[in-house]
Amino acid sequence: MSQKYIPQEAEALLQKFWEEEKIYAYDPKSDKEIFSIDTPPPTVSGSIHIGHIFSYTQTEVTARFQRMLGKNVFYPFGFDDNGLPTERLVEKRIGKKASELERKDFADQCLTVTAEYREAYKILWQSMGMSVDWSLAYSTVSEETQRISQLSFLRLLKDKEVEQKNAAALFCPECQTSVAQAEVDDAEKDSFFHDIRFTTETNEDFIIATTRPEMLPACLCVFVHPNDERFAHLVGKNAVTPLGTSVPILTDDLVDPEKGSGLVMCCSYGDETDLLWVKKHDLTEKIILTKTGHMKNTGRDDLDGLYLKKARKVIVEILKDHGSLVESKPIKHAVKVHERCGTPMEILPIPQWFIGILERKQEFLDIADEVNWYPEYMKSRYVQWVENLKWDWAISRQRFFGVSIPVWHSKITGEYILPEESDLPVDPLKQAPKNLPEGHTLEDIYPDPDVLDTWATSSLTPEINAKWGAEDDRSDKILPMSMRPQAHDIIRTWAFYTIVKSKLHHGRKPWNDIVISGHVLAGKKEKISKSKGNAKTTPEELINKYSADAVRYWAMGGTLGKDIVFDEQEIAKGKKLVNKVWNASNFALQNLEEFHPENLMELSQREPSDIWVMKRLEKTATKMKQHLSDFQFHHARQVFEDFFWTDFCDNYLEIVKTRMYQPEAFENGAQKKLSAQSSVYECIFTIIKLLAPFMPHVTEQVYQSYFKQFESEKSIHLCLYPVLSFDKNILPEVESDMEMFLELINLVRKYKTENQLKLSEELKSLQVTAPSVEKLSAFMDDIKGVTKAKACDILQKDGDVELKVER
């Protein structure tokens, strides 16, 4: 082995080796147990920050661990280049709007433009030592993905899980598309609470308080709470709005008597309550908004055609002139806005495609119980979301770019004309159906203009990975997938929608385990974001400065589901561990030059210290395996460090040094040296295997430099994860006996430190008292070796070990 390990040089060479040897390839022909990972496809929009590294590395360690358990690991990578962020990026790069190109051409442009970003990801990922099988990479804008997305739609349509309804949906007038409940954000907006005077036909006045006076032309009725005695006399009468319309006054217990004046007008549609009321009281809706957010059908020329905001101002003026406006109080209130553009949402009845989910809430809750949630408490977020769903899933979007809805409509019968599954993907805007219904010409049909919500596609990542419906469909092998890693902020979207699709298509859970990671914060309570520019260092800089293994070490420190504050010192700590592992291995192996594993001494024949370290190693390996199986990365890391740094390096190696350097100083020294070498050999080999999922580079380097010569596997990453199981009868009490020895070592070290002596300073003799002379004496050779004492007398005395030193 060489003296120095320089990660900046070694890591790149090792990565090249892994790629050339296809160490991480998924083997479709193998009959080994498969471990499949539903990798989150990151949005291809140009920026990769340390937060990505954090969560993906945790998954990657699991991939390596499962591979070392002997499983056939299916570890793909995906690129989400179908979303709006990518669309914007591509528009900017090609200088054209998506709508200026054919859908297919724009998709091609997306693939072209994002190619370099995909390449950047791949390079960074490889430089982190990510054991992805790149031949399994997919893109969400590719033809294959579009085929699967359309296939999903067609099958759900045939199963009547999808239907087109002229139902009110949340609508964004800016993007001019419907949006799903999950895409809605709250925003604090400045507004006015307007008190407007209504009258009844019998000339009684009352006040309606509203933030949406422009909805007045769509006023259908006025509600009061049935128990509200203040207004009981009004119920059943007709009210006259300031615009002169006559509407009934009704009761409903959803009215909050405390709010506003206690009277509320119901307009189609001001908010979701209005929607409910229209259904419940069978009111006839009146729609006064166009898709672009302009007024129509108001019955007034001075309002029709005005944009919402403008209309609001105008109507306030009208009301003022009319004397109906009593007061306008400025308020701040939360408004539902589209998360993409921040525009307040409207509710409009336009034809939309829906997947019916409200009827199946319980089924989706049941599926969640079949999935293991890590950490467990994250499930409650899902449960709460599902329980509170109010809308079916609107999957159509009135945008130009995206996966087309594969449907043509008949102008004559209104029936759907659908493509064959084998013809997918199709673009109805560009293509004609292969077979027209009887009596139809091309003139009699029109294409569905909408595209699918991106979640309708992203929710199919298991199916995309499985090449669902293709000739080489591998659903049987990899579905349900073993593991879904993702962050907590998209439980209600990605996790939920994936469960919906899996349930509807296959009737079962999409994965066995869902593993939720936290976010990386730039500082206390500060999210890393591109706009703030608070990601001080790039992943590349950190890898270059500390090594990939060190960055990976940091990523293992987070607790599952919890956000962590970025701490560069943790990476520095990782760098130290890399160095320590190399040096300890290098040193230990130097002392194994004439050793061959064929000559390994039986454990029962070894010296007590050598048996002790093996027992500690056994425990460490057992615990690490358990922790990694449970995705408890930080626990595994901690257990490793405790053993490796303290027990193995600081104590064990120091203890056996003398026996290895100068066996002639001991009676039967050759055997005692072989005993030490046997434990050192097994420890180092086990240590690097235990650490291999965390630090794949330095461990591989040690393996290639030494152990490879005795082993058949060409890479440490193809070795099996260590499982040790020793005969319990071999020195059953060695661990507690060792405690006395370690106590003695500490006392001697303390003595030397306090007396400002070198730790290697020779001592004339030690006078020791210990609870068991016999047991401590078993370590006599090593006591002399590690303390450099020429003589040591042990006397029996209960209690702690005590020491007197003669220099």
Next chain:
RNA sequence: GGGCGAUUAGCUCAGUUGGCUAGAGCACCUGGUUUACACCCAGGGGGUCACAGGUUCGAAUCCUGUAUCGCCCACCA
């Protein structure tokens, strides 16, 4: 308003089912050029475990309440 989580050393965080004297790294102090490593070794100082009650032989850990913070959701007339 509902749900979930957090509060432990100056800083960043561990602390498995309640159990020896509450741990680690960094920072701080003292000592050591030890033939693996100064990216090291040895020793040391530093915590009323947010607060108040309760359960228990025993609580950082379980229960109740309070405070502060974060996330998710709801409220929006």
